[in-house]
Amino acid sequence: xxxxxxxxxxxxxxxxxxxxxxxxxxxxxxxxxxxxxxxxxxxxxxxxxxxxxxxxxxxxxxxxxxxxxxxxxxxxxxxxxxxxxxxxxxxxxxxxxxxxxxxxxxxxxxxxxxxxxxxxxxxxxxxxxxxxxxxxxxxxxxxxxxxxxxxxxxxxxxxxxxxxxxxxxxxxxxxxxxxxxxxxxxxxxxxxxxxxxxxxxxxxxxxxxxxxxxxxxxxxxxxxxxxxxxxxxxxxxxxxxxxxxxxxxxxxxxxxxxxxxxxxxxxxxxxxxxxxxxxxxxxxxxxxxxxxxxxxxxxxxxxxxxxxxxxxxxxxxxxxxxxxxxxxxxxxxxxxxxxxxxxxxxxxxxxxxxxxxxxxxxxxxxxxxxxxxxxxxxxxxxxxxxxxxxxxxxxxxxxxxxxxxxxxxxxxxxxxxxxxxxx
Ligand code: HAM
Numbered sequence: 471x472x473x474x475x476x477x478x479x480x481x482x483x484x485x486x487x488x489x490x491x492x493x494x495x496x497x498x499x500x501x502x503x504x505x506x507x508x509x510x511x512x513x514x515x516x517x518x519x520x521x522x523x524x525x526x527x528x529x530x531x532x533x534x535x536x537x538x539x540x541x542x543x544x545x546x547x548x549x550x551x552x553x554x555x556x557x558x559x560x561x562x563x564x565x566x567x568x569x570x571x572x573x574x575x576x577x578x579x580x581x582x583x584x585x586x587x588x589x590x591x592x593x594x595x596x597x598x599x600x601x602x603x604x605x606x607x608x609x610x611x612x613x614x615x616x617x618x619x620x621x622x623x624x625x626x627x628x629x630x631x632x633x634x635x636x637x638x639x640x641x642x643x644x645x646x647x648x649x650x651x652x653x654x655x656x657x658x659x660x661x662x663x664x665x666x667x668x669x670x671x672x673x674x675x676x677x678x679x680x681x682x683x684x685x686x687x688x689x690x691x692x693x694x695x696x697x698x699x700x701x702x703x704x705x706x707x708x709x710x711x712x713x714x715x716x717x718x719x720x721x722x723x724x725x726x727x728x729x730x731x732x733x734x735x736x737x738x739x740x741x742x743x744x745x746x747x748x749x750x751x752x753x754x755x756x757x758x759x760x761x762x763x764x765x766x767x768x769x770x771x772x773x774x775x776x777x778x779x780x781x782x783x784x785x786x787x788x789x790x791x792x793x794x795x796x797x798x799x800x801x802x803x804x805x806x807x808x809x810x811x812x813x814x815x816x817x818x819x820x821x822x823x824x825x826x827x828x829x830x831x832x833x834x835x836x837x838x839x840x841x842x843x844x845x846x847x848x849x850x851x852x853x854x855x856x857x858x859x860x861x862x863x864x865x866x867x868x869x870x871x872x873x874x875x876x877x878x879x880x881x882x883x884x885x886x887x888x889x890x891x892x893x
Contacts, residue, residue: 479593508577524553529674552774554759575597579595598753598775611715621739636736640698741782803852804852805853809856816878825843861873861876
């Protein structure tokens with residue numbers, strides 16, 4: 471039996487990978503103008519990081535983590551998300567000593583044992599960013615503006631931004647009491663995992679993926695009705711700033727996000743064009759995460775976008791990144807393989823995409839191959855050309871022929887003559 475890729479994982483083939491590279495490049499370029507620096511953390515971490523950071527009553531930790539003992543019996547987990555790891559690295563390397571805010575972005579794979587469907591994989595790609603060291607509502611608006619710019623720069627339209635505030639631990643007490651009462655009145659319809667959550671962290675019942683729990687969540691009290699004066703004025707200021715920068719949004723009191731670390735502002739960018747898994751980006755503030763991981767009282771905020779879902783939206787909207795695969799020059803050989811290979815290697819060292827034959831083709835077949843590959847220019851090198859140190863170079867788009875010396879500079883000069891843009 472042939473071995474196949476594990477369920478929920480995909481091989482990203484050469485054409486498709488151009489879509490990933492495009493999104494990653496645009497997002498990283500946008501990160502630069504927003505003042506973010508890149509960080510890379512390990513694919514696996516100590517399990518405790520996610521239990522503490524993401525929260526041990528979340529779906530992610532309770533049901534979805536790839537957790538296993540390593541050869542020294544330490545519990546290891548493949549990262550299900552990036553925030554906890556980046557927060558750990560921020561603490562471990564004392565990045566809090568840098569002037570605040572510290573702005574970091576990452577481009578990672580994540581692992582969640584979820585039921586695969588369109589837009590939901592077990593190995594997926596996230597582009598995300600985190601800001602540490604400021605509790606100001608202006609950074610909430612800036613983070614949302616950053617995401618908005620990434621989508622704008624990719625060329626994506628029609629995403630809906632939903633925002634909410636889930637308050638702070640103090641205003642959450644009253645909410646939790648009301649929520650618990652409501653959930654207890656629906657106890658028998660909740661799944662067994664949610665029976666445990668009801669006691670320990672009732673808010674997590676609201677993002678359970680179980681169908682019956684989802685129905686109950688729809689009628690639950692909304693946290694926005696319970697937030698304290700400080701959290702309310704923070705949220706109002708975020709809205710004012712979003713209005714000021716011209717970003718439209720809906721207030722959606724049902725957003726609670728699926729991870730425990732969130733406080734105050736939470737947000738999601740949603741597409742209606744890609745089916746049930748329409749949330750292309752999620753994020754929010756997490757003012758207690760650093761403390762939870764053993765650090766000081768350092769507020770934070772961030773987001774992560776799912777690259778696979780963004781590509782689904784790009785495809786739905788006909789956004790195709792322009793990538794040229796045309797060789798700049800195809801050098802055909804008439805019995806002068808050594809001279810041709812040496813020229814091709816020299817041109818490549820000089821940044822020119824040069825191709826030649828490696829299949830023993832006849833000269834005619836080599837020229838046919840040059841056309842099939844879409845080469846912009848072609849040359850034929852035989853003994854006479856080598857002796858003369860000169861050859862013809864043909865513009866494959868308009869058929870014009872010029873003469874060139876057989877040195878890299880002369881060939882490069884000829885290649886800089888215009889050819890047609892890619893279709
Ligand atoms: P999240 O909402 O769990 O948040 O994931 C962020 C995004 O990753 C989602 O909106 C979605 O686009 C994508 N995503 C999540 N799970 C899958 C999956 N199984 N398959 C494909 N795509 C998926 C976080 O991960 C937080 N760390 C975001 C954050 C950063 N909050 C603050 N800072």
